Amino acid sequence: MAPLRVGYVREHFSSPLLQYADEDKGKTFVLVECPSGTGQLISRLTNDEIDVAIALTDPLISGIAKGSDAYKLVGSYVTSPLNWAVITGKDSQYQQISDLKGTPIGISRPGSGSQTMAFVMALQQGWPTEELQFKVNNDIHGLVKSVNDGTTSAFMWEWFTTKPWVDSGEVRFIGSVPTPWPSWLIAAHPSPERAPPETLKTFLNTLSTHVRDFDSEEKRIKDDVEFIKKTWNYPEEDVKAWLKTVGYPQNCASIPGKVITDTLSVLVKAGVVKSPEGGFDVNQFVNTAIANLV
Template sequence: MSLRVGYVREHFSSPLLQYEADDDRKTFTLVECPSGTGQLIGRLTNDEIDVAIALTDPLISGIAKGSEAYKLVGSYVNTPLNWAVITGKDTKYQSIADLKDTTIGISRHGSGSQTMAYVMALQQGWSTNDLQFKVNNDIRGLIDSVNDGSTSAFMWEWFTTKPWVDAGEARFIGSVPTPWPSWMIAAHPTRAPADGLRVFLEKLSGYVRAFDSQENREKADVEFIKDKFGYPEEDITAWLKTVGYPVDCATIDTKVIQETLSVLEKAGFIVSPDGGFKVDHFVNADVAKLA
């Protein structure tokens, strides 16, 4: 059985794309999800994919809110994600503080662009009960919305958004790094067989370790990203200085789940049940190893 693996076509996905290029037996098929983690979760729910490589916070908050469409099976990026706060080219907004009581653009409900807006509000001391959102589906829709005035700003990964800023279509007014490692791997609890997932994660780990090596960071990684995504070399080099990958993709740090839940609860995005959250509830223990 070929696994259907959902992913976002961004520079973070480079090791996955390298694995897919070498997968002669076609043990998995990539399904691009340009709208991000909210779309990935929706496709897991709707039986359109079996596995998702997605942002940590929406994956964890989805399970916390009752989703049974997936469990966590692994880790993918163990460094924070730097979320840029972006507004339109000619708007009045000059800083994050200016966004209080305005409408924030998001890709989908439950997406990283929404959960990080709650984190931003927590940091600013705003009431999260007052946050207002407008769904704009993807990066193009988000940029259009900050320029037509229907939203004040949106949040997206810094280097992914930078080409639009460089082109003069939008402006950066701040950034909010995640307080947790940024990417994890989730899978449907029955559609993705444990044996197939173990093989997928073991082989993916090899590509991740190769990509993360100092030797490849100096040249091969830069050339691959330049060829696949067209980013300027200076942006690729700057990003590589900020990102780190796990040695073993099938290992999940218990503290990541606990601390992410704690921040999301403080931000008002999730509500803890009586007795608190149980880490075991979030993980498929037949596949992942908790550390």
């Protein structure tokens, strides 16, 4: 049986997954890097380029809410919020989030977390979400270029991933917008041919052991710090600061129903999705043959 094709974003959150991959050596799964983020992950699930995606909560949920049948939720990956930094060009005129009203915002792809969180930012600021303007810049490198050449006013990206560009003076940080939901979920194509249930369950159960190990108090003190420093060359103080904020689930094969309902509530208020008559059915979002909806 062919190994699962697991799409992921290569950043510090993926550390337990990378450790699992080093041990598995392609027997259960192979990793497919998706540097543009969740929009690219969803596109690759749709186009039969991956079978499983470890991706941001809000775009996954909004995609299903908008009718996508390319995937269902099968698990949880990170239980803490994601801190989205609002970033502008080094010489731009923008000094604070309120200055961005009516300006073009850079995003990686349509349906990405960078776009969803722009809607959440607009909701917090009291801006009409239907007036938001977006320019697609593909990845962090394109986003940095766009704020410095003036084609966009700002973009949103995870803080610690963006911090090296801020520290080097290439861009400026003008605010942050944490997600109002746990930040990462796991999705898989619903076809048993693409993602065989037993293979998927084995993947989730073994991933859970690696996540629990990484999340342990003992490993957080030293081993996690050393792994992230070695893999991403982050300064030790940044690694330790991030480890104080991140949380992982005890069981990756469980999904709290409240995560789905709370996320949908915010996405509806932000104008990202529209609630159907009678409201959403949480069971439609989850492959309950694989995941425990709790």
